[in-house]
Amino acid sequence: MINKYTLWEKVGLYAAIAVFLIFILAPFAEAFMVSLRPIESVFRVPYQFFSDDMTFAAYVDMWSEVPGLARYIFNSFFIAFCVTVLALICIIPAAYSFSRFDYRGRNSLLTAFLAINMVGAAVLIIPLYKLMFSLGLLNSYWSMILPGAAFTVPTGIFLMRSYFLRIPRELEEAAYVDGAGRVYTLWRVILPVALPGIVVVTITTFITAYAQQFLFALTFNGKDEFHPLTVGLYQFFGRERILWNQVMAASLVGTLPVLIVYVFLQKYIVAGLTAGAVKE
């Protein structure tokens, strides 16, 4: 058969896959091993991947040694949650407008939104800093939520629009014939049908929002109690002696929820992210 491999081909393919996955997963494996070592074994020569004194102590100690850890993790989720809500409020009506109506300037507006994707947030950091400064939003959650949402909206619009385009127009026509208004039709007829698409857009926006917090928090926020996990841990990097086992343990704990969500919903997430080709 066409897809039948010889034994050697199979061996070769599995070996190649193994090498590829080692490159991808080595940092995670090493991070996990470091998190299991007592700090004396972290700083040990010669290097050993396994050691006999492995312990989960770092996972317990980090909550007291890294004072704000629980708060950082909460902040990460809180910011990502607010970004997602704000982004959805922008994405859903705009995507509906772009997918269902024909009006002057529609295509140019759509292109303009697409062009935003090209500009990374770091390029606009100066006026954004001044903006946050003059609005008095520096050192607040808003300084991380507003830009976070703005830079996820374009991709979300494109993704959501492709779902709206798949809904047959007859559905709206039937609602209009029955005398339903346009807002009512959108709310009660279209959105329930588009729910699978909305779920995908929500998850991908959340993951993106969770992943991209570093720059905004680093630049706009100086208050420790508002920092997300990434910047919270980054603060430890300047220190004389970094407690790597705890930093790694905290990193893994902070990303575990996202990874779990990903494993269960990966089919939808991959479809969503590759369709919109998101994430910086």
Added chain:
Amino acid sequence: MSPVETSHPASAAPATAAAAPAVVAAPRRIDWFPYLLLIPAALLTLVIVAWPLIETFRLSFTDASLRGESYVGAENYVEIFEDDFAEIMIRTFIWMFLGVTLKIVMGVIGAVLLNAALPGRAIFRILVMPPWIVPIAIGVFMWSWMYNGQFGMISGLAQRFGLIDGPFEFLAYGTSAFLATVVTDVWVGTPLVALYLLAAMQSIPTELYEAAWTDGAGRFYRFRRITLPLIAPSIFTVALLSAIWTFNSFDIIWILTEGGPRGSTTTMIIDTYKTAISRFRFGEGAARAVMILVCLTAFAGAYLALMARSQRDAR
């Protein structure tokens, strides 16, 4: 329509649907409803993206700092090029070119491997994604430990296998730090490219392979003559997108080296950030940012032209 959707089987239909007459045709009178729907998105984008874009241009002609600003003409531009800006630009392009090329190579290899009809491939697909799912900053924390010369994994294993004599601090020397940031960037970007190209490969009709197979074409011949030409447009698109993201990349270099040692990993983004945020020289920083925007506009133009063409072809 995003070009990726053409490589996405499920969304092949909407392209034709878009050309059909709209449900709500408004003869004569302007229909405001679709415009109203755009307000939230437009408002947020205008404030956070459009205004800062214009403001960046304006500031680049001033000597703005925290103390105030006054108009200085093109002085900033003259100054940055008298400085080492040309060198930074060249470095940025080399960084981007290396990163994108390696991501495409790894992505094609990865897509071929993930596309192989082997038991367990569903699991491989799951395992490829984590670098892309976790926050970039967290992934880079892990790498900065990997690169540690005394105790890190890479230096440690290289010593054990006799590749190097003593501890090697990857981030302490110009060239090795530069290459280290490229490797981490490739690690972050490869999953997306691989899955994107995998989606493109899966949209190729199997009949093509079967016909070639019946004619006695070998596996490698089929890859070279069927797979590669048919995914070439997707490779081009993802390379361009990847170039834009790589160009805009901040977290990786900032966490690993902050642009050092002695500027050897300072790309245009890092340089702008340092000038503006670390030294509060907004005017000069804005001029450096405008140069980034000029480069990005070239990429964006290429991308939009590419999309317009693929949309025409789809009709």
